[in-house]
Amino acid sequence: MYNKMASLKRLLQLPRGWQTCRQITGTDGITLHLRATRKTASCPECLTHSHSVHSCRRRRVQHLPCSGQALWLVFAIRHWYCRNPSCSRKIFAESLAPFAGPQQQSSALLKNLQHQLGLIAGGEAGRRAAVASGIQISADTLLRRVVQAPEQTENRTRHVGIDEWAWHRGHRYGTLIVNLDTHRPLVLLPGREQRTLAAWFKKYPEIQVVSRDRGGIYALAARDGAPQAIQVADRWHLLKNIGDALERMMYRHMPLIRLVATELSPQKTEC
Known part of the structure; x- marks a missing residue:
């Protein structure tokens, strides 16, 4: 039994110092009840053992999904x-750190997964993907995960995307440059001057x-400021290029397409 429980803890990446005492499978997913194995605890203020x-209270935390079901x-x-x-x-109170932060209703691993979903798919599309995977979350919470994520120090900038943005549509435009590896903005330039852009690339x-x-x-600008870089069209x-080529x-071949469509039409009748 001990080996089975140890394997379950490793498989589900459960926190150390806790053991499963009950399992319930319901309409909202799988629920595991856990209790601490330690007999003492250290005060976070003075580190004195107690x-x-x-008293005792229950705290419910959503974890990574298991076989397509929500795991609580x-x-x-x-x-x-x-x-x-x-x-x-x-x-x-006993702490769940680093497994889950204070007052948090999701584990750190789940929050990281939600953050990645929000970055890749956005709010509503990310929510649908999360629900299909067994993660219960709203689109607003998913976007909040992206906003609340700590800033990352970017030591290397290898792949960048560049596009315009409008101060006043049709009149004045700026330039946005994004790190495509981290999906984070690198700089917001007030204009689209070639000299300014080339100077930024040279950095x-x-x-x-x-x-x-x-x-x-x-x-x-990319040719002058980053001659070593390969230039590619964005997604x-x-x-758009594929669509235009397909349309042309x-x-x-429209006459031939119409002829074939007429021949294959089930409504065609012989005279």
Whole structure:
């Protein structure tokens, strides 16, 4: 039994110092009840060990899904007396860190997965993908995960995307440059001048790929400022190019397409 429980803990990446005492499968997913195995706890303020339990409460945390079902962990959190008379904290609770932060309803691993879903798919599309995988979350919460994620230090900038943005549509435009590896903005430039863009590219000689639209200004700026980089069309313009080429091909062969459609039509009757 011990080996089975240990394997289950490793498989589900459950926190150390806790053991499963009950399992329930319901309409909202799988629920595991856990209790602490340690007999003492340390006060977070003075680090004094305590053997005196004050009370116990349940804390429900959503974890990574299991076989397409939502996984809920219910921890029996004990509150302890701090017996250090000089300590300002008289009662403290068991901590789930680093598995889950204070007052958090999702594990750190699940929050990271939600953050990645939000970055890749956005709010509503990410929510649908999450629900299909067994993660219960709203679109607003998914976007909140992206906004609340800590800033990452970007030591290397190898793949960048460049596009325009409108101060006043049809009149004044700026330039947005994004790190395609981290999906984070690198700079927001107030204009689209070739000299300014080329000067920015020269600050990053490690750039290997520039994804851009079909505009000539960005092509010239990337060529002057990052001659070592490969220039590629961004995803939107690739799809636009494919769509335009397909439309032209269909137009050239439209008489033949109509003829074949007429021959295959089930409503065609012989005279």
